[in-house]
Amino acid sequence: MQGTISEKIFSRASGGDVSANDFVSANIDYAMAHDGTSVLALRSFREMGVQKVWDADKIIIPFDHLVPASTEVAALLQKSTREWVKEQGISNFYEGGEGICHQVLPEKGFALPGKLIIGADSHSCTYGAFGAFGTGVGATDMAEIFASGKLWFRVPETIKMTVDGTLQKGVYAKDLTLYLIGKTGISGATYKAVEYYGDAVSDLSMAGRMTMCNMAIEMGAKAGIVPPDEKTFAYLKGRAAADFEPVYADADAVYCSERHFDAADIEPQIACPHEVDNVAPISKVVGTPIDQAFIGTCTNGRLEDLAVAADILKGKTVKVRTIATPASRSVLLDAIESGIFETLVKAGVSFITPGCGPCLGAHQGVIAEGENCLSTANRNFRGRMGKGGNIYLGSPATVAASAITGEITDPREVL
């Protein structure tokens, strides 16, 4: 097997020796659907007339989007998925409060190097942080996987992005990610896989790599992948749910494009309403008033995100309403044990259940018309957090620094 990481993963998964642009029928290693998408996937699954899923141990169902259920309709839909999970004997079901799907899968050891992991959620590319090929599909495709364990793909071409150098103090994985998206554009990587290389990438923690791969879809990419290394293996030690074989690109792998960036050029970045590539260096937007600050989501709700916010907010009081949502129960417990939780609560931060929270505007922190929210999430689409509201995206440090002043603030001023 030759080529890029994606070509090698698809070769293994389809039992051939495949190259970019080949059409393949691939065996799926793990399939995920959450409370939001499982309902539609189940409907299609039933319509197909299939009685039993292909492998009850390879399906993972975390409840995260609307937990605890916010309406009677949500409660009923969740009830029906729970019943189906029981009937099918699906062992990897995670009740609301366990965390966001893209945090839960890595924590439970399903995000593994070399695996093909498909989620009924667009940010399933997060698993690329572990050297997996992770991608999102629609609910009907997920029904097909539930039934057969297979799905067809066109093997994507790959863009190689190399970021040399070291990120400055006050500049984080999120800033690097927004910077790359700003340079690439929201459709600049459509249906490509992106492989990330360079010192600035290997220096990132696993959490930072997850932030970066999580947002690959925001430039249209099918997957974002960091080659596994010692940090990856250390994270997986005692956690991996199965054996795995790391996959690396060959020296002569063919890329459709190669781009180089220098980490030293990057200052804190903000994605301004209403597109994720509407990215500005923070110096251009400091002083923009905010009504709400939000720290959480599958992009930036991990312990190191809460920790940097706590460092900034220690002994201070937020000026605007500020919401924190740990990405999982385990992150919440770590935040409690380390004192981060107490620091943030004392600073005036409201905590809500681990899950997606206000990220997609369904509950727990919807904003009003004309309001500005500065968020650590991955999307700032028009109306996403509430009709007529404006979403700015930044790093947890930027959000925490801005929560104190009530306007977009450069975190380097308070660090």
Ligand SMILES: CC(C)[C@H](C(=O)O)[C@@H](O)C(=O)O
């Ligand atoms: C609800 C779900 C289908 C959606 C997605 O796929 O991304 C959500 O997670 C989001 O972030 O908008």
Ligand code: SF4
């Ligand atoms: S936290 Fe936001 S982006 Fe992530 S899965 Fe949930 S709704 Fe989607």
